[in-house]
Amino acid sequence: MTNVTTTAIDGILEANQEFVKTYEARDLLARPAKKVAIVACMDARIDPFRCLGLAEGDAHIIRNAGGRVIEALRSLSISQQLLGTEEVAIIHHTACGMATFTDAEIRTRLRENLGADADHIAFLPFSAKEIDESVRADLAIYRRSPIVRQDIPVRGFVYDVETGALREVLPD
Ligand SMILES: [Zn+2]
Structure with a gap:
């Protein structure tokens, strides 16, 4: 790599050097203060802390493509059994990238691009x-x-990326 090439990660490392100068979260506890775990999509437009009024130390945010629960069960289980969370919010959102492909399409792409x-x-x-x-x-x-608690509030929502609003989806 030449010294004129700056990757996004190089920028992130630089930003972190600034961040540590004013870092104040060292006294927070690992157990989330609001005792809530949130499963949300990894979508870059969503800042769960900001849009849900949370601060560092308040909540577990478990993110993956789509905010799918099947992939979050391991983390939710640990969150509840070891770190004391007592509520779960599941957040999917409008205009999600998960609506732009099928299993067949991504499998074909992986075969073509990675031979996988x-x-x-x-x-x-x-x-x-x-x-x-x-x-x-x-x-x-x-x-x-x-492997997750059934005696606690578990609620589902759709986040609107146009308005920033959260709308509850009631179970069947
Ligand atoms: Zn998404």
Whole structure:
């Protein structure tokens, strides 16, 4: 690499050097103060802390493509059993990248780009029109899991990337 090439990660490292100068979170506890765990999409437009009025130390934010619960169960289980969270919010959102492909398409792309056989992997896409259904499906997956608490509030939402508003989706 030449010294004129600056990657995004180089920029991140520089930003971190600035960050440590005013860092104040060292006295926070690992146990989330609001005792809540949030499962949300990794979408770059969503800042869960800001849009949900949270601060460092307040909550566990478990993020993945789509905010899918099946992929978050391990983290939720640890969050509840070891770190004391007692509520779960599942947040999917409008205009999600998960509505832009099918399993067949991403498997083909992986075969072409990486020579990988991903036919056994479910990438969990959903239709943009069925965003409420994807939330309900994930609420149901949560309810069927033996490794997460069933005696606590678990609620599902759709976040609107146009307005920033959160709308609750009630289970079936
Ligand atoms: Zn998304």
